[in-house]
Amino acid sequence: MDTKSLLIETATILFQEKGYKTVGLNEILKASNVSKGALYHHFPDGKEELLITCLHALKEDITTDIEAIFSKHLTTKDAIISTIDTLINSFEKRGTITGYTFSSIVSEMATMSEPVRKACSELYENIERIYCAKLLSDGFSDETAVSVSLLLTASIEGAMMLCLTKQSTNPLKTIAEQLPNLLEKL
Amino acid sequence: MDTKSLLIETATILFQEKGYKTVGLNEILKASNVSKGALYHHFPDGKEELLITCLHALKEDITTDIEAIFSKHLTTKDAIISTIDTLINSFEKRGTITGYTFSSIVSEMATMSEPVRKACSELYENIERIYCAKLLSDGFSDETAVSVSLLLTASIEGAMMLCLTKQSTNPLKTIAEQLPNLLEKL
DNA sequence: GTCTATACGGTGATAGAC
DNA sequence: GTCTATCACCGTATAGAC
Secondary structure: OOHHHHHHHHHHHHHHHHOOOOOOHHHHHHHHOOOHHHHHHHOOOOHHHHHHHHHHHHHHHHHHHHHHHHHHOOOHHHHHHHHHHHHHHHHHHHOOOOOOOOHHHHHHHOOOOHHHHHHHHHHHHHHHHHHHHHHHHHOOOHHHHHHHHHHHHHHHHHHHHHHHHHOOOHHHHHHHHHHHHHHHOO | OOHHHHHHHHHHHHHHHHOOOOOOHHHHHHHHOOOHHHHHHHOOOOHHHHHHHHHHHHHHHHHHHHHHHHHHOOOHHHHHHHHHHHHHHHHHHHOOOOOOOOHHHHHHHOOOOHHHHHHHHHHHHHHHHHHHHHHHHHOOOHHHHHHHHHHHHHHHHHHHHHHHHHOOOHHHHHHHHHHHHHHHOO
């Protein structure tokens, strides 16, 4: 793999696991066996440019993954359960959730850097768009679809936070039980 | 006010607004007009001890505030709407949410420091306990009350994250519309 | 209890050889 | 394109006077 891709890949994992400020350039460099000079060659604006590039790459990956899950299931209900299952598995394997969340980056950087905030915003919008499309195909009205897709995104993101805090997958499991309730009874 | 309380108060606000790593000791000291020597007199273990103390104080404050709101309303539905309204007002006034969330600290520190993780965990448990008690008094079963109180906590926390990202209060407003739906149709 | 001055490590970033 | 050496700066933490 080329140096730039390697940098993006390792940095993405580290940022997701530990947040932005916590991860130093040296840590990324050591983990990827790349020199400081090479990094600044590919990312002249340094750490923040690297982060934004990571977020863009992450957007593509997440979109692809969730779309794959959603195309495999007929209803939003089934697709959401399957999505949450994937998150639970990821959490049980790695202890942290990588690949789907970036809450640490949002809460650290949303108020500090406008470009980063925008990149995060686009990411959430993409996720909501997928949920929304499925809800529409389920037969929900435009308005409900938009509202519910936001509620789904919020509750999943919040549940991941609770999983991190309680160091348990129970929060995700609980909402996986409760959310279908909501989707059926609309 | 005594130095120690002043330190806790200003640090709490800054940590909530900007996260843990982002806020330097110097920034806290300058904002509170306290010297470095005084800080290390009151908090010999430094920054992390200060953070944990802040989280404990925050737990008391949040518990008191939410309990006050919940005692003013008859049903969980009304109480939750009122709670979310408070959050929306706070967000519209200050631009960031202080006083109720600490997501930045959770996502930054949960995997890094066990004592901090524990303090955050206690905070969430307190909030969920209040929700749960009200749900029981609404007549829900034990099991549903526990599950729903977790879903409420998760969706509110997640919605605040989305508000931060989108720089809008719409996410909170949307879930304020959707959650009653869930509470009625159980 | 509070102050100032200082220590020391690590940070992001740059320069220049190859 | 990649390396090493070096930069200035800021972080937390400490020491000792008052």
